[in-house]
Amino acid sequence: MTTLTDPPKGAFRLSMLLNDTRYRSFTFQGIALVLLIVAVAYLANNLMTNLRELGLNISYEFLGSPAGYDINQTLIDYDSQSSNLRAAFVGILNTLLVAFLACITATFFGVIAGVLRLSNNWLVRKLMAVYVEIFRNIPVLIWIIIIFTVLTAVLPGARSYLGEDPEKDLLFGYFALTNRGIYAPAPIWNAGSGVVVAVFIASIIGVFGYRRYATNLLYSTGKLLPMGWPTLALLIVPTVLAFFIMGQPIGLDAPDPLANRFNLRGGIQIGAPLIALWFALSIYTGAFIAENVRAGIQAVSKGQTEAAAALGLRPRRIMNLVVLPQALRVIIPPLISNYLNITKNTSLAIAVGYADITATLGGITLNQTGRAIECVLLLMLFYLVISLGISALMNVYNNAMKMKER
Amino acid sequence: MKKTVFLGALTVAGLAAGVAAAGTLDDVKARGKLNCGVTTGLVGFAAPDANGEWNGFDVAVCRAVAAAVLGDPTAVEFVPTTGKTRFTALASGEIDMLARNTTWTFSRDVDLKFTFTGVNYYDGQGFLAPKALGVSSAKELDGATVCIQTGTTTELNLADFFRANNISYQPVPIETNAEAIQQYTAGACDVYTTDASGLAASRATFEAPGDHVLLPEIVSKEPLGPLVRHGDDEWADTVRWTLNALITAEELGVTSANIGEMSAAAGNNPEINRLLGTEGNLGEMLGLPADWAAKAIMASGNYGEIFEKNIGESTPIGLARGLNAQWTNGGLLYSPPFR
Numbered sequence A: 001m002t003t004l005t006d007p008p009k010g011a012f013r014l015s016m017l018l019n020d021t022r023y024r025s026f027t028f029q030g031i032a033l034v035l036l037i038v039a040v041a042y043l044a045n046n047l048m049t050n051l052r053e054l055g056l057n058i059s060y061e062f063l064g065s066p067a068g069y070d071i072n073q074t075l076i077d078y079d080s081q082s083s084n085l086r087a088a089f090v091g092i093l094n095t096l097l098v099a100f101l102a103c104i105t106a107t108f109f110g111v112i113a114g115v116l117r118l119s120n121n122w123l124v125r126k127l128m129a130v131y132v133e134i135f136r137n138i139p140v141l142i143w144i145i146i147i148f149t150v151l152t153a154v155l156p157g158a159r160s161y162l163g164e165d166p167e168k169d170l171l172f173g174y175f176a177l178t179n180r181g182i183y184a185p186a187p188i189w190n191a192g193s194g195v196v197v198a199v200f201i202a203s204i205i206g207v208f209g210y211r212r213y214a215t216n217l218l219y220s221t222g223k224l225l226p227m228g229w230p231t232l233a234l235l236i237v238p239t240v241l242a243f244f245i246m247g248q249p250i251g252l253d254a255p256d257p258l259a260n261r262f263n264l265r266g267g268i269q270i271g272a273p274l275i276a277l278w279f280a281l282s283i284y285t286g287a288f289i290a291e292n293v294r295a296g297i298q299a300v301s302k303g304q305t306e307a308a309a310a311l312g313l314r315p316r317r318i319m320n321l322v323v324l325p326q327a328l329r330v331i332i333p334p335l336i337s338n339y340l341n342i343t344k345n346t347s348l349a350i351a352v353g354y355a356d357i358t359a360t361l362g363g364i365t366l367n368q369t370g371r372a373i374e375c376v377l378l379l380m381l382f383y384l385v386i387s388l389g390i391s392a393l394m395n396v397y398n399n400a401m402k403m404k405e406r
Numbered sequence B: 001m002k003k004t005v006f007l008g009a010l011t012v013a014g015l016a017a018g019v020a021a022a023g024t025l026d027d028v029k030a031r032g033k034l035n036c037g038v039t040t041g042l043v044g045f046a047a048p049d050a051n052g053e054w055n056g057f058d059v060a061v062c063r064a065v066a067a068a069v070l071g072d073p074t075a076v077e078f079v080p081t082t083g084k085t086r087f088t089a090l091a092s093g094e095i096d097m098l099a100r101n102t103t104w105t106f107s108r109d110v111d112l113k114f115t116f117t118g119v120n121y122y123d124g125q126g127f128l129a130p131k132a133l134g135v136s137s138a139k140e141l142d143g144a145t146v147c148i149q150t151g152t153t154t155e156l157n158l159a160d161f162f163r164a165n166n167i168s169y170q171p172v173p174i175e176t177n178a179e180a181i182q183q184y185t186a187g188a189c190d191v192y193t194t195d196a197s198g199l200a201a202s203r204a205t206f207e208a209p210g211d212h213v214l215l216p217e218i219v220s221k222e223p224l225g226p227l228v229r230h231g232d233d234e235w236a237d238t239v240r241w242t243l244n245a246l247i248t249a250e251e252l253g254v255t256s257a258n259i260g261e262m263s264a265a266a267g268n269n270p271e272i273n274r275l276l277g278t279e280g281n282l283g284e285m286l287g288l289p290a291d292w293a294a295k296a297i298m299a300s301g302n303y304g305e306i307f308e309k310n311i312g313e314s315t316p317i318g319l320a321r322g323l324n325a326q327w328t329n330g331g332l333l334y335s336p337p338f339r
Helices: A021-053 A084-116 A122-136 A140-154 A193-221 A228-245 A272-299 A302-310 A315-352 A357-369 A372-401 B002-017 B024-031 B057-070 B086-091 B106-110 B153-164 B177-185 B196-204 B233-252 B259-264 B270-276 B282-286 B292-300 B303-310
Strands: A176-178 A181-184 A186-189 A250-253 A268-271 B034-038 B076-080 B114-116 B121-123 B125-130 B144-149 B169-174 B191-195 B212-214 B222-224 B227-229
Touching: A084 A122, A084 A272, A084 A315, A084 A357, A084 A372, A122 A272, A140 A272, A140 A315, A181 A272, A193 A228, A268 A272, A272 A315, A302 A315, A315 A357, A315 A372, A357 A372, A357 B153, A357 B169, B024 B034, B024 B057, B024 B233, B034 B057, B034 B086, B057 B076, B057 B233, B057 B292, B057 B303, B086 B114, B086 B227, B106 B114, B121 B196, B125 B153, B125 B196, B144 B153, B144 B177, B153 B169, B153 B191, B169 B177, B177 B191, B177 B196, B191 B196, B196 B212, B227 B233, B233 B270, B233 B282, B233 B292, B233 B303, B259 B270, B259 B292, B270 B292, B282 B292, B292 B303
Parallel strands: B034 B076, B144 B169, B144 B191
Antiparallel strands: A176 A181, A181 A268, A186 A250, B114 B227, B121 B222, B125 B191, B125 B212
C-alpha cells in the first residue's frame, strides 16, 4: 500500500446495473424511457384504431380547398374563395400582431407600475399596489370581455358619424371613436414620398450616431453635450424640410362619413376586438411584469443606491444608470415567461370576435371541415414554434445582459 | 416539448376513443337517462325556465325520445352545446343525440359521419335589422357590419350571398346567440343574421320587438333536425320514428287530450292502432315497449301541439306554420307510414 491507486476497474458485469451506483441510474432511466415509448405508442395506436373504426382518416387536403367564409381583419389579401391555409395565415398574422402590440405595452405598463410601487409617495405606491392586485387576480378572459363590453356600450355607434349632418363630427376632422373601433386617417404615398421616408430613416441613424458620439465624448473627456433638444431637432427638422421640398408627397386619407350608410369608409380601422384584446392583455400581464420589476429592483442591494447618491447622482439617474441595469438580470427570465403567456392568451380572442389563429383555423375552419384533430395538431405546432421562438430570442437578450464574469 | 404535441393529440383521441361501436339504445336503457345536446339557450327552441327546467321545441323532441325509450319524459340530461362544441360532443359519445336546430347538410351527414334522423323545422337564413336603419332588403346592406354565430352554416351562406350580389360587408363572428344579441342591441353591428326562426325567437326577448324587422330575403335552405352518430342504425331508427310518430300523430288527429282514450283500446283506424301499439308489433321491432309512441306523444303532445306551445303564433315568438305545416295543409311535413 504505497500509493493511492484508482479503484480496480473490474470487468462490467450485468449485476452492476442494479448494485453499482454508477450504473444504477442508467438502468432506471432506461426503464423509464421504454415505459414512456410504450405508453406513447399505445396511445397513438389507440388514436389511429379509433379513427379507423369511425371511418375517419388524418388528411390535410382541406387546407387547399376554399375556406368559404369572410374575416373582418385581414393583413394580407383574403376573400371567401381563398384557401383554408390562407385563412390560417390571416389568423397567424392577427395573432402575431396582437401579441407583439401587447408585449410592448405590457412591458411599458409593467416597468412604470413596478418602479412606482417603490415610490416614496404613499398615494402613488398604494395606487400601484391596487392596480397590480386587481388586475392579476381576475382572469384575463373576464378583463377582455369587460373591456369589450364597456367599449361597445360607452362609445357611440358608427352611424352617429355618418351622413350630411352627423350627430358627431370627426375628431380633428380625421379620427372617429366608435363602438366598432377607432377610425384614423391612412397615409397616401405619392411620388416622391420615398425620399421623405429615406430622410427620416437617415435622421434616425443620425440620432443614434450623435448619442453615441456624445457618450464617448463624455467618457473620454468629461465634456457634457446636450442630449434632449438635438435629438428632437435631428428627428424632426430634416424630415419636415424634405416633406416640403418634395412638394408634400404624403397625403392623408381621412375616414369618409358620406361614402356608406352603415360605416365610415377609408382610412385605417382599428377594430374594437383588437383594442379590447390588446388593452386587456397589456394591463393584465403588465401587473405581473410590475411585480417582476419590483422584485428585480429590490434584489439590487440598497448600498448601490446609497453609493450612487453619495456620488451625487440624481434619483432618476440612479434608477437608469445604476439600479435598472443590475435589476434587468433578475427581471428578464420571468419576463420571457410573461411574453409567452401573452402569446398564448391571445387565443382567447374569439371571446370578442377577433380573428386570430384559434378563431380561423381552430374555429371556423375546424367547424366547417370537421377536421378537429388535424386543426388542433396544427394549432399546437404553431403555438409551440412561436413560443420557442420568443423564448430563444429573449434568451439571446438575457445572455447579452447577464453579469459578465471577468 | 414534442411530448406536448402527442399528449394533446391523445386528448383528442381520448374523446374519439369514448365512442361505443354500437348499442346506444342499450346504453341509454342501462343508464336510465338520455343525454340530449341542446343549445345554450334559445327561447322557444331550448331554454331553461325560472325553475331550471328545460323547455322548447327541440327539448320536446328529446323528451319524446326519452319517453319512448325509457317511458319517462323527464329522464333527460340536457347538455348545452355551442355551435362549435356540438359535433364533438356527439361524436365523442358525450351526448346520445343532438336536437339543436342543426342544419342537415351533405358534408355533416357524409363527411362528419352523422345520421340526420329527419327534419323537425324547415328554416332559412334571414336578417334582423333595426327599423331605424331604413333597410328594406338585404341587398341594400353594402358595407354593413354583420353579427354572425360562428361555427354554423350561416357563415358560409352569408359569404356566398354577399359575393353573389357583389356587395361588401364586415363579419363579426360571435360564439353564442346571447352575445350576438348583446352586440346587436349595442349597435356594434348593423344586422344580425342566423336562421329566421332563431331571429324571431331572439326578437321576442327584446324590450321593443316592434323596432326591429326581419328582412324579406331568406338566403338559404336550413332543414333543422335531430341527429345521431353514424353507424348505429338501431338508435337512429328509434329517434327517426319517434319524430315521425309526433308528426303522424298530428296528421291522424291524435292529441295529448285524446291519447289516453285512444291508446287504452284498439279503435277503428288501423294506422292509429299500429302507431299507439294497440295492434301489431311495431314497438317490438324497434326493441321498445308496444306503447312507445303513445308515451312519446303523451310527453308534450303531437308535433302541432309542440309547435303551437313553444314557437307558434300565440307565443311571443309568433312563427307561422308556413313550410312546417302538414303536407295535407300545403306544408312539407310528410311522415312515412306506420306499417
